[in-house]
Amino acid sequence: MPNHIHDLGGALEWRARGETLRIEPWGRDSVRVRATPGGPLLADLPGALLDPPVVGEAVVKIEGNTATLVNGAITVRIDGNAEGVADPQLHPAAGRITFLRTADGSELLAEEPHHFWWPGPRLYTATGNGYHRLEQRFRAYRGERLYGLGQHTHGLLDQKGAVIDLVQRNAEVTIPFLLSDRGYGLLWNSPAIGRVELAETGTRWVADSARQLDYWVTAGQPADILRNYADATGHTPVLPWWASGFWQCKLRYRTQEELLAVAREYRRRGLPLDVIVSDFFHWTHLGDWKFDPAEWPDPAAMVAELDELGVKLMVSVWPSVSPLSENYHELLNEGFLINTEYGPVAHADWPDKGLDAYSAQVAFYDATNPAARAFVWDRLKENYLSHGIKVWWLDACEPELKPGYPANLRYHAGPGLEVGNLYPRENARMVWEGMHAAGETEVVSLNRSSWAGAQRYGAALWSGDIGTDFASLRTQIKAGLNVAVSGIPWWTTDIGGFHGGDPDDPAYREVLVRWFQYGAFCPLFRLHGFRGEEQKLEPTMTGLPNEVWSYGEEAYRILADHLRLRERLRPYLMEQMAVAAEQGLPPMRPLFLEFPDDADAWSVDDAFLLGPDLLVAPVTEAGARCREVYLPHGATWTDAWTGTPYPGGGTVLADAPLERIPLFLRDGAELPIRQDGNRR
Numbered sequence: 025m026p027n028h029i030h031d032l033g034g035a036l037e038w039r040a041r042g043e044t045l046r047i048e049p050w051g052r053d054s055v056r057v058r059a060t061p062g063g064p065l066l067a068d069l070p071g072a073l074l075d076p077p078v079v080g081e082a083v084v085k086i087e088g089n090t091a092t093l094v095n096g097a098i099t100v101r102i103d104g105n106a107e108g109v110a111d112p113q114l115h116p117a118a119g120r121i122t123f124l125r126t127a128d129g130s131e132l133l134a135e136e137p138h139h140f141w142w143p144g145p146r147l148y149t150a151t152g153n154g155y156h157r158l159e160q161r162f163r164a165y166r167g168e169r170l171y172g173l174g175q176h177t178h179g180l181l182d183q184k185g186a187v188i189d190l191v192q193r194n195a196e197v198t199i200p201f202l203l204s205d206r207g208y209g210l211l212w213n214s215p216a217i218g219r220v221e222l223a224e225t226g227t228r229w230v231a232d233s234a235r236q237l238d239y240w241v242t243a244g245q246p247a248d249i250l251r252n253y254a255d256a257t258g259h260t261p262v263l264p265w266w267a268s269g270f271w272q273c274k275l276r277y278r279t280q281e282e283l284l285a286v287a288r289e290y291r292r293r294g295l296p297l298d299v300i301v302s303d304f305f306h307w308t309h310l311g312d313w314k315f316d317p318a319e320w321p322d323p324a325a326m327v328a329e330l331d332e333l334g335v336k337l338m339v340s341v342w343p344s345v346s347p348l349s350e351n352y353h354e355l356l357n358e359g360f361l362i363n364t365e366y367g368p369v370a371h372a373d374w375p376d377k378g379l380d381a382y383s384a385q386v387a388f389y390d391a392t393n394p395a396a397r398a399f400v401w402d403r404l405k406e407n408y409l410s411h412g413i414k415v416w417w418l419d420a421c422e423p424e425l426k427p428g429y430p431a432n433l434r435y436h437a438g439p440g441l442e443v444g445n446l447y448p449r450e451n452a453r454m455v456w457e458g459m460h461a462a463g464e465t466e467v468v469s470l471n472r473s474s475w476a477g478a479q480r481y482g483a484a485l486w487s488g489d490i491g492t493d494f495a496s497l498r499t500q501i502k503a504g505l506n507v508a509v510s511g512i513p514w515w516t517t518d519i520g521g522f523h524g525g526d527p528d529d530p531a532y533r534e535v536l537v538r539w540f541q542y543g544a545f546c547p548l549f550r551l552h553g554f555r556g557e558e559q560k561l562e563p564t565m566t567g568l569p570n571e572v573w574s575y576g577e578e579a580y581r582i583l584a585d586h587l588r589l590r591e592r593l594r595p596y597l598m599e600q601m602a603v604a605a606e607q608g609l610p611p612m613r614p615l616f617l618e619f620p621d622d623a624d625a626w627s628v629d630d631a632f633l634l635g636p637d638l639l640v641a642p643v644t645e646a647g648a649r650c651r652e653v654y655l656p657h658g659a660t661w662t663d664a665w666t667g668t669p670y671p672g673g674g675t676v677l678a679d680a681p682l683e684r685i686p687l688f689l690r691d692g693a694e695l696p697i698r699q700d701g702n703r704r
Contacts, residue, residue, distance in 0.1 A: 049082040053096040054242035061148035072476035098243040174199035181629035192422035195488030199510040209249035215446035233441035254608025258480025269298030271550035274570035276303035311345030314407035327412040338415035360396035372426040391450040393436035401458030448473035452483035484514035492521030508610035516548035541685040542642040592696040600635040619656035637693035641686040
């Protein structure tokens with residue numbers, strides 16, 4: 025009787041029913057699983073995993089109809105044919121995978137068949153030309169909690185029960201990595217368009233059209249899982265000191281003099297400022313990637329003055345290319361634009377200078393093409409870097425297509441359905457590789473979208489175009505924590521939200537103050553938004569003022585105090601950024617990351633830890649002047665404002681006057697919270 029399980033020398037392979045399935049060690053306590061419906065496995069498909077680090081030898085055993093692979097804390101078992109079932113009639117359960125805790129043999133995660141007869145846990149449905157709709161199903165576990173998956177606006181921290189589209193959209197960012205309270209992490213190592221269903225009846229990952237199943241599983245406590253994930257997909261660099269400070273932004277500063285006047289006013293008032301931003305429509309045409317000299321006559325002089333003020337200039341870079349751009353025809357002729365299966369190159373309608381009331385049908389450069397990345401970087405180097413601009417805002421990098429039909433897209437890396445989620449990571453890679461080639465080692469790009477592994481390219485993420493109310497703020501806290509456990513440690517929001525907000529409205533001023541307090545403890549600290557009523561989208565548009573002095577005297581005093589508080593905390597924050605780079609542990613942490621043995625910590629979705637020592641409890645209700653705060657078991661906690669100690673494992677009612685955000689210090693930690701120099 026033939027055995028369909030083969031020892032490849034430290035890896036296992038199953039070949040039967042026309043399927044090839046391989047399980048191999050991939051880093052500490054981790055394994056990679058790949059499967060294809062016919063023939064040998066395909067190599068070099070787009071994905072997030074780096075080559076596996078060498079961390080010891082896995083142990084493979086084949087005993088009868090079952091085989092196991094042991095790699096540290098994780099054991100993988102593959103079931104062969106059932107006893108008494110003669111080949112070639114394989115039992116329906118043959119080829120099924122179970123992931124076990126090595127320490128006690130208990131089940132971490134197991135594949136679950138769709139049906140007792142057919143299909144099994146892996147389903148391949150042909151879509152033509154060697155591509156398939158791929159499904160991978162796992163068993164559901166009652167009470168399991170699931171975190172990660174990038175950034176979403178559904179308002180959930182624990183995403184058990186949700187169905188998540190695996191597609192990039194403004195404010196909806198796909199990073200297909202899950203962390204479970206059962207002690208495992210899973211990366212769906214495919215940039216294909218699809219979805220994940222986290223149902224009570226089972227978990228199902230779906231790729232709408234791709235060639236190979238590919239996923240990675242690791243085991244351990246939450247911190248171990250994130251360390252292993254960083255090893256597998258890449259570590260972030262250390263954040264530069266200047267990037268941990270305050271970033272001033274609005275939609276939009278229309279001229280060089282307007283932007284400089286704001287930077288000068290920050291310095292005149294003695295307020296901290298590290299970055300100021302030139303937003304969209306500063307260009308001549310979309311895809312020229314250069315300043316309009318009518319509005320920005322001397323970029324080099326502007327950068328020189330900002331340097332004297334100690335301020336970096338960040339410039340908005342879009343992947344869009346207008347037909348009016350001087351680069352359009354060269355990009356088109358070289359094949360450097362995203363193409364389509366049917367019809368013209370991919371496009372979206374977008375206003376451009378010189379079109380009056382009309383919108384251009386703009387195209388998009390293909391960031392998955394190395395030659396296209398080099399072309400765009402050459403323009404950025406010539407038109408921005410040459411003036412001393414070294415900070416990049418990579419906006420609309422999903423990319424923002426209209427309509428969003430990924431099935432009709434054709435990238436250099438492959439069909440849209442197979443590789444579509446890859447784009448924002450490769451766009452960040454363009455800046456990373458270009459800056460390093462130019463001899464620049466401090467690389468930070470702010471991205472509106474992301475994918476697994478983007479952190480290794482110095483890519484920060486912000487939460488996109490969101491609302492300006494307390495409900496949106498509550499959603500952002502949960503979204504940011506899920507980003508943190510998705511491997512992206514550099515994250516921020518538009519403080520105050522994006523769409524609207526009246527600086528003269530007392531109700532909105534309260535939102536802005538509470539959001540600013542929260543933002544002071546985010547990894548990146550950035551004020552942005554489009555204040556006022558909606559306007560027509562056009563090159564001359566601008567919002568109302570959005571500086572810290574724009575919201576009245578009471579708000580100004582509070583915001584200025586929090587600017588100074590951020591300054592006092594920057595050394596501590598930079599320590600956490602170094603930990604993020606070395607270990608993959610994010611500076612913003614859900615409580616369960618530090619307190620995995622506290623069952624209640626896994627359900628806290630309205631507070632977080634900044635590093636290991638500071639618990640931050642944002643105020644997210646209008647008119648609230650106190651709030652309940654859960655203090656995790658296993659530590660003692662001190663109110664950072666009053667010095668009052670509390671035991672862990674319970675809830676306290678914390679005072680929260682408008683000028684103060686509740687903060688608690690762990691186990692006697694000393695941080696410079698108060699201005700009086702008392703290091704509580």
